[in-house]
Amino acid sequence: MIAEAAPAPPSSPYAGLAPAPGTGSARSWWHVVRFVARHGLLRWVALGICLINAGVLTMRGAPWRGDLTWLIDFVPIGLLAVGPVVAGAAALDMARFGEGARHVEGMRFWRSPAAAVTYAYTIVAGGAYVLTIVVGAAVVPPVHVDRFAWLAVLAQVLMLALFTAVGTLLGRAVSAVLAGILAAVAVLALVFLTSSRVESGVALLYAGGSLVPRVGRGFDGGYLAVQALLLAAMVTACLVIRPGIARAGRIRAAECAVVLTAGSLVVVAGQAGPDDRLARTNARPTDCAPVAGVTVCMFPEHRRVAGEVRRELGVVLEAARTHGYAALVPARVEEASASYSPGGPGTAAIRVEAELEGQAPSDEGLVLGLVEPTHCTPWDLPVAEAAVSGAELSEEYFADLDRLVGTWLALVDPDAVVAGAGDPGPPLLAPQEAARVMEQFRTCTYDFLAGPG
Amino acid sequence: MTGAPTRLPLTVWVLLRATGWLSTLPLLALAAAITLIFPDGEISRLGPFPLMPTLRVLVIVPVLLGVAVGVAHATARTPVVFRNGRVLGARAISYAVTSALAAAIVLLGTSVGPDVAAGASIRNLLLMSGLCAGTAALAGVVYAFVPGVLAFAAAVLSGPGESDWTPWALLFRESASGAQLVVASAVAVAGVGLAVLDPRSPGYLRDRGLHAVVGPPGVSSGRADHRPGVRGGRRGAGRRPGR
Numbered sequence: 001m002i003a004e005a006a007p008a009p010p011s012s013p014y015a016g017l018a019p020a021p022g023t024g025s026a027r028s029w030w031h032v033v034r035f036v037a038r039h040g041l042l043r044w045v046a047l048g049i050c051l052i053n054a055g056v057l058t059m060r061g062a063p064w065r066g067d068l069t070w071l072i073d074f075v076p077i078g079l080l081a082v083g084p085v086v087a088g089a090a091a092l093d094m095a096r097f098g099e100g101a102r103h104v105e106g107m108r109f110w111r112s113p114a115a116a117v118t119y120a121y122t123i124v125a126g127g128a129y130v131l132t133i134v135v136g137a138a139v140v141p142p143v144h145v146d147r148f149a150w151l152a153v154l155a156q157v158l159m160l161a162l163f164t165a166v167g168t169l170l171g172r173a174v175s176a177v178l179a180g181i182l183a184a185v186a187v188l189a190l191v192f193l194t195s196s197r198v199e200s201g202v203a204l205l206y207a208g209g210s211l212v213p214r215v216g217r218g219f220d221g222g223y224l225a226v227q228a229l230l231l232a233a234m235v236t237a238c239l240v241i242r243p244g245i246a247r248a249g250r251i252r253a254a255e256c257a258v259v260l261t262a263g264s265l266v267v268v269a270g271q272a273g274p275d276d277r278l279a280r281t282n283a284r285p286t287d288c289a290p291v292a293g294v295t296v297c298m299f300p301e302h303r304r305v306a307g308e309v310r311r312e313l314g315v316v317l318e319a320a321r322t323h324g325y326a327a328l329v330p331a332r333v334e335e336a337s338a339s340y341s342p343g344g345p346g347t348a349a350i351r352v353e354a355e356l357e358g359q360a361p362s363d364e365g366l367v368l369g370l371v372e373p374t375h376c377t378p379w380d381l382p383v384a385e386a387a388v389s390g391a392e393l394s395e396e397y398f399a400d401l402d403r404l405v406g407t408w409l410a411l412v413d414p415d416a417v418v419a420g421a422g423d424p425g426p427p428l429l430a431p432q433e434a435a436r437v438m439e440q441f442r443t444c445t446y447d448f449l450a451g452p453g
Numbered sequence: 454m455t456g457a458p459t460r461l462p463l464t465v466w467v468l469l470r471a472t473g474w475l476s477t478l479p480l481l482a483l484a485a486a487i488t489l490i491f492p493d494g495e496i497s498r499l500g501p502f503p504l505m506p507t508l509r510v511l512v513i514v515p516v517l518l519g520v521a522v523g524v525a526h527a528t529a530r531t532p533v534v535f536r537n538g539r540v541l542g543a544r545a546i547s548y549a550v551t552s553a554l555a556a557a558i559v560l561l562g563t564s565v566g567p568d569v570a571a572g573a574s575i576r577n578l579l580l581m582s583g584l585c586a587g588t589a590a591l592a593g594v595v596y597a598f599v600p601g602v603l604a605f606a607a608a609v610l611s612g613p614g615e616s617d618w619t620p621w622a623l624l625f626r627e628s629a630s631g632a633q634l635v636v637a638s639a640v641a642v643a644g645v646g647l648a649v650l651d652p653r654s655p656g657y658l659r660d661r662g663l664h665a666v667v668g669p670p671g672v673s674s675g676r677a678d679h680r681p682g683v684r685g686g687r688r689g690a691g692r693r694p695g696r
Contacts (some may be wrong), residue, residue: 055610081606088602092595177476177527181520181598185483188605209502293500309496 030120036120046128048085052078053132058212061358067215067301068142072152073208079159082129083191084184086160087167090121091183094171105172106247108254109240114168118239121164126157143300148219154225156207158231163187165238173243192264202226202273204234204266213353215299216337218281223274229264237262245252249299280339282295291333292317295389298335298352305355311349312361316370319412327435328408330442333370343375367408371401376444397448400437403429468543469550473527473594477551480521482516485558492566499609506613508625511562512573515622516601518555519581523589523597525551526648545649552582552645572629579637580604580623583644590648 025343031424056078057064057071064070095116097103101113109115130153146152154390174182195205202223224226240255247255285297287306292314298306313333320328334342343349350369355361407429429437469475487510494510526547559578563571564678581665584600592599607620616622618631 052606052610059610078610080502080609082608088598096595122458174479175476177473177524177597178479180595181480181517181601184598184602185517193497196498220551385462430656 002142012128032116033120033123036093036097036117037124040097040117040120041089041325042093042120042124045086045089045125049082049128050132051123052081052085053129057132057136061356062139063211063213063356063358064136064143065140065356066304067213068137068149069145070145070210070214071136071142071299072133072149072156072219073210073214075129075136076156076159076207076209077211079156079195079205079207079209080188080191082160083187085165085186086121086125086163087183088180089180090117090164090167091171091230092167092176093117095174095176095179098172106245106399109236109242112239112242114165114172114242115239117171118161118164118166118235122157125164129157129160140304143303146218147398148221148224151221151228152208152219152233155231156229158235159205159207161235162190162205162238165235166190169238169241180413196378197277198270198275200272200275201270202275203270204230206277208277212338213301213356214278214338215335216281216283216339217278220274220277220279223277226269226273227228227277227321230262230269233258233262233265283337284340285335285337292321292327292329294329294331294333296333296350298350299337302335302352302356305352305361309350309352309355309361309366312363313366315365315407316363316412320408321358324431325408325411325434327431328370328438329369336369336374341375343373343442343444348442349374363409363412364405367412371404371408371438371441372427373441373444373446373448376441376448377445393448397446400446404434404437404441407434456610465546465550468546470484472543472547474547474550476524476527477521477554480517480524481551481554481558484517484521484555485561488513488558488562489565492562499634502609506627509573509627510568511566512570512625512627513605514562514573515555515559515577516605518558518578519585519650520598520601522548522551522555522582523585523600523648524594525586526589526651527594541617544651545658548586548645548649551625555582562665570628573627576629576633576637577624579634583640584636585644586648587640587644590651591653592642598636643656 053075054073055146059077064074097117098113105112105114133153141306143351166186167179170183170186172180173179191205194203195207195209197203197206203225206227237259240253240258283336284300286296287300287303288295289306291309293312294317296310296313298309302309317329320326329349331346333348334340336342336351341349348370349372350366354365366395410428491510496508496510499508526544555578559571559574560640562574581601581604582603585597588600602686604620604624608624609622613621613625617626618661619634623633623637
């Protein structure tokens, strides 16, 4: 179609999908992309993608700023809206451009009108999509670039290509009046069925869509490579399906084989492929500074909120020290992540999440992070093992945790109501008692588990 | 065209067929099938996103029905040849029949689905019918689906809230307030009324199927192709497809 097709009938307004006479391959590609962009809905789709992604990126106070991995996983929240828009527009363009270009559909599929529309949408709509990510990254330049970030973005662009290919398939199969809505419904169904994370395997359209920080996790190259291959196979399958076009029997058989192979690959990879899109990096926080005599280390990705967190943390630590509870104050505080739970003698953790959405650091959140011993064994027990052993955290543990947190918060603000309206809250611990519980928590010598049964 | 074709008897069925009404059938059938298969279906998550509260399937089926109303008169915008009360009546019949069938499917859903708030379904049907029909009248029938897609996307991304006027509340909330119903009715009247008057489409080119509606040829000798996206007739040259 791109370089070899016979020109469309001169009367057809879509003669632009036929090649420019005497042009080479590269110019023909550019010619086709430019034609679809100029005469189709592609410009509006690109604008729509920019607007949708801009809306998504400003959700919840744009918490992804500074974390490129999270940014790449945050943008796909909008795929639910982008997908039907891309598919509907591509279907409509295909249905309209297909008029007068039907005679070239029988040639090699990668030169068919559907392929031309798919190329154009992938380049322009994909470009707009990538542009929003680049702009997002420029807002707060990331301190760390995952080595597979490009593969994650490529997989998302291929998802747009798949939406387009589904649209062109329906645009060839039904009239222009129905093509748009049916393509949008088909893509919604596809997203509904295949964009959730599966336990063991690759989900075709799972692109993250995460509202929780990604610090401590990185992209898994194997998962993303398999996902990209599956998406490319599905795009190919959509393009080779050409209803109503007469072709040689062996070509038809080969095309059926392509479709069956692509479908089988998706099913098999969904059952037996790599099962985790993100890998644990076990990265340690490296942005360290002294706060009230305590070394506080945070992840550099969260540098933009580090100042206010450290300021509030200083208030919490000073309150304990000035009221005679110096034993509660650790020598070092480190920020926890999805793959790193700091702890041990003299070390405590803090968690930074709501602060990234623009909320002020809460004393309760900071104190809970400092006290809760998530580095100890019970939190590392695999779920299956815990179920077999009947292990679960004891009532006494939760009572001591409540008392310790309540005591520390009362030191920070004696008027604060910790346990809720009308509830006097847990009785405060004396300094020695608080120090004993704290020490047991930090050294993991506390008897956390309730007995079986 | 040569020779005077035989004038077909004007029945509602002939009229509907001649004006592209059959395009609504797949959408109406899909909506009816979903209504009957998932009368108590709930969508608890869309892809990786949990929906809180869950989304009733019967509440969003009217989006499809609204698009069906939008494409009820699926004849391409064509040059001025003929315009009279019969043409306007033909359009009105197309939208009336489709709206009646869509309302019947919504009522079917309220009768087979347990605890379904009929108000929400009716609100969505009115709202989407008006938006889709209005879009079809102003931009072209092939764009009738765009409000449906955009409204759904906006509702998903906006999320639940207290206000009655967020996209989520207007499309996904399981109960409809009186004010919402009034606004949705106004949108439906405006959109469908606009589509019936169809101010941007002054008339039809005469073609075989349309003789029953506009009478035998005599004014125009241009051959028309009423498929959306295909230029029809001499005076249509240069107009954008689907307009």
